Amino acid sequence: MKRILTLSLLLGLFVSSCKKDKGTDDTTPPPPPPVSAADKVKDTSLMIAREAYLWYKQIPANFNPRQFADPDGVMTGIRPYSKEPGFTNPVDRWSFGILQSEWDDISSGISGDFGIGIFFRTENDLRVTYVEPASSAGKAGIQRAWRIMKINGRNITVADQPTIDFVVNAIYYSTSADINFQKPDGSTVDLTIAATSYQEQPLVLDTVYNTGGKKIGYMVLNSFLGDQTTMKNRFQQTFSEFAAAGITDLVVDVRYNGGGYVALQEELANYIVPNASNGKVMYKQVYNDILQEFNRTVTFSKKGTVNVPKMVMLISRNTASASEALINLMKPHMEVKTVGPNTTNGKPVGYFPIPVGNWYVFPVSSRLVNSANEGSYFNGFTPDKIVADGLDKPWGDLQESMLAAAVNYIVTGTLRAAGGESMNMEDLRNYEKLPMNKRKVLVDDSRTYSEIRKAILN
Structure with missing residues (x-):
C-alpha cells in the first residue's frame, strides 16, 4: 500500500504541474465518474490484501473488487487464489470482512443469540451440545444432553435437509423460539428462549x-x-x-x-x-x-x-x-x-483486523x-x-x-x-454457512499486530 500511495502522490504532482501551451487544442476530456464511498472501501480492501495476504502473489492483476457487495465479498473472493504446495484445492476458507461494531462484540466474547449449541446424535435425536450460563438458555436451566423434541410446534424426527434448514433458521436466525425439551430422566418441559446479549x-x-x-x-x-x-x-x-x-x-x-x-x-x-x-x-x-x-x-x-x-x-x-x-x-x-x-x-x-471505513478486513496473513x-x-x-x-x-x-x-x-x-x-453426522453449526457473528472460528492475535497494521496502512 505504501507503493500505491506514493505513486498516487507522484501522479497528483505531475498533473498539477502540467500547463497547456497556448494555441493547443483546448478540448478537456470529461472527468472520470466519481467513485462511491462503498467502492473506495472495496478498493482499499483489495490493496490491503495485496500487501498482507499470505498468497498475495497469486491474486490476479485484473481482480476487480467492485464486483462484490462489500469488503466481506472481496475477502471471500480472494480465497480461490490460496494455492498451497501439496494441496489440490485452495486452502483458504477463512478470509472475511465484518462491520467493526459486530466484531467488537465478537472479539470480547459477547454474543447475541440463544446461547446453545445443537447436534443430531442420531437421525432422529437432536441434542443440546452446550449452553452458555449467562444466556437466555442458561438462565432457563437448559443443560447439555437435553433432547429437542419440538421447535415452534414442529416435531424434530428426522435429519433430512428441510428439517436441518428449519432448525438452523429457528436456532440461529430467530429472535425467539418455543422449544419442547426431553430431559435425561424422560420428563419434558416447554421453554421459550430469546436471543439476548451476554458474556461468554x-x-x-x-x-x-x-x-x-x-x-x-x-x-x-x-x-x-x-x-x-x-x-x-x-x-x-x-x-x-x-x-x-x-x-x-x-x-x-x-x-x-x-x-x-x-x-x-x-x-x-x-x-x-x-x-x-x-x-x-x-x-x-x-x-x-x-x-x-x-x-x-x-x-x-x-x-x-x-x-x-x-x-x-x-x-x-x-x-x-x-x-x-x-x-x-x-x-x-x-x-x-x-x-x-x-x-x-x-x-x-x-x-488480524485491519480497519477499512467502518469495516474490518481479515485476509489470512x-x-x-x-x-x-x-x-x-x-x-x-x-x-x-x-x-x-x-x-x-x-x-x-x-x-x-x-x-x-x-x-x-x-x-x-x-x-x-x-x-x-x-x-x-455433520454439525448443524456449519461455520461456512453461518454469518460471522454466529461463528466461533475467529481471530488469531499477535503482539505485533498494531505494528503490522501501521506498516500496511502507512
Missing part, C-alpha cells in the same frame, strides 16, 4: 478424577475468546487446583473450541508444558515476504507446578485455529493423543509452525481414536463416550471407544 464463559468445567490409580485433571474450554485478564486468572486458578490435587495426567476438551486469541493459547500452553521444555521453542509465526520483519519465535515460559508427561485432547470438526495450534505446538514436547468423531477444522493460519517446523495441517488432525460425541451425557460424566475413551487410555494405555457410540 469459555471455561465450562475443570475437575479432577481419581480412577485406576491415576489423578486426572479435566478441563472443558470452548474458546480462546473473552476478556484476556479474566481468562488468564481462570487458567491460574484451574492449574493451582490441579497442582494441589497432584494430577498425574491431563485431558483438555476442545471439541467445540473454534479458536480465538493466540495469547490465551500461549498462556495455557505454558501451564501444560513439561518442565523439561521450559525455554524451548513453542511456535514460529511467519508472514509473507513483504512482512518478514514481523516474523517472531515464541518460547515456553513455564507457569505453575503441574508437570505431566502426556495429554489427551478431545476434538471434533469444530476444533479450529488456536485450539489446533495447541495440539501442534505441544506434540514435540510431550505425548499428545486425540479422541473425537472426526478430523479437526484444519486452520494452521491466522489473521500468517502461518504458525511448531518447533519441528510442522504446520501444514489444512486437512485437520485425524483423531488417534474415532469416538462419537457422547451427547446423551452431561459435561464431566465419566460415561460420556469421548471422556471415557480418554480416561481409559490414561489408565490402561489402550485407546478404544468407551460408552455409547452415536452416529457421526
Whole structure:
C-alpha cells in the first residue's frame, strides 16, 4: 500500500504541474465518474490484501473488487487464489470482512443469540451440545444432553435437509423460539428462549478424577475468546487446583473450541508444558515476504507446578485455529493423543483486523509452525481414536463416550471407544454457512499486530 500511495502522490504532482501551451487544442476530456464511498472501501480492501495476504502473489492483476457487495465479498473472493504446495484445492476458507461494531462484540466474547449449541446424535435425536450460563438458555436451566423434541410446534424426527434448514433458521436466525425439551430422566418441559446479549464463559468445567490409580485433571474450554485478564486468572486458578490435587495426567476438551486469541493459547500452553521444555521453542509465526520483519519465535515460559508427561485432547470438526495450534505446538514436547468423531477444522493460519471505513478486513496473513517446523495441517488432525460425541451425557460424566475413551487410555494405555457410540453426522453449526457473528472460528492475535497494521496502512 505504501507503493500505491506514493505513486498516487507522484501522479497528483505531475498533473498539477502540467500547463497547456497556448494555441493547443483546448478540448478537456470529461472527468472520470466519481467513485462511491462503498467502492473506495472495496478498493482499499483489495490493496490491503495485496500487501498482507499470505498468497498475495497469486491474486490476479485484473481482480476487480467492485464486483462484490462489500469488503466481506472481496475477502471471500480472494480465497480461490490460496494455492498451497501439496494441496489440490485452495486452502483458504477463512478470509472475511465484518462491520467493526459486530466484531467488537465478537472479539470480547459477547454474543447475541440463544446461547446453545445443537447436534443430531442420531437421525432422529437432536441434542443440546452446550449452553452458555449467562444466556437466555442458561438462565432457563437448559443443560447439555437435553433432547429437542419440538421447535415452534414442529416435531424434530428426522435429519433430512428441510428439517436441518428449519432448525438452523429457528436456532440461529430467530429472535425467539418455543422449544419442547426431553430431559435425561424422560420428563419434558416447554421453554421459550430469546436471543439476548451476554458474556461468554469459555471455561465450562475443570475437575479432577481419581480412577485406576491415576489423578486426572479435566478441563472443558470452548474458546480462546473473552476478556484476556479474566481468562488468564481462570487458567491460574484451574492449574493451582490441579497442582494441589497432584494430577498425574491431563485431558483438555476442545471439541467445540473454534479458536480465538493466540495469547490465551500461549498462556495455557505454558501451564501444560513439561518442565523439561521450559525455554524451548513453542511456535514460529511467519508472514509473507513483504512482512518478514514481523516474523517472531515464541518460547515456553513455564507457569505453575503441574508437570505431566502426556495429554489427551478431545476434538471434533469444530476444533479450529488456536485450539489446533495447541495440539501442534505441544506434540514435540510431550505425548499428545486425540479422541473425537472426526478430523479437526484444519486452520494452521491466522489473521488480524485491519480497519477499512467502518469495516474490518481479515485476509489470512500468517502461518504458525511448531518447533519441528510442522504446520501444514489444512486437512485437520485425524483423531488417534474415532469416538462419537457422547451427547446423551452431561459435561464431566465419566460415561460420556469421548471422556471415557480418554480416561481409559490414561489408565490402561489402550485407546478404544468407551460408552455409547452415536452416529457421526455433520454439525448443524456449519461455520461456512453461518454469518460471522454466529461463528466461533475467529481471530488469531499477535503482539505485533498494531505494528503490522501501521506498516500496511502507512
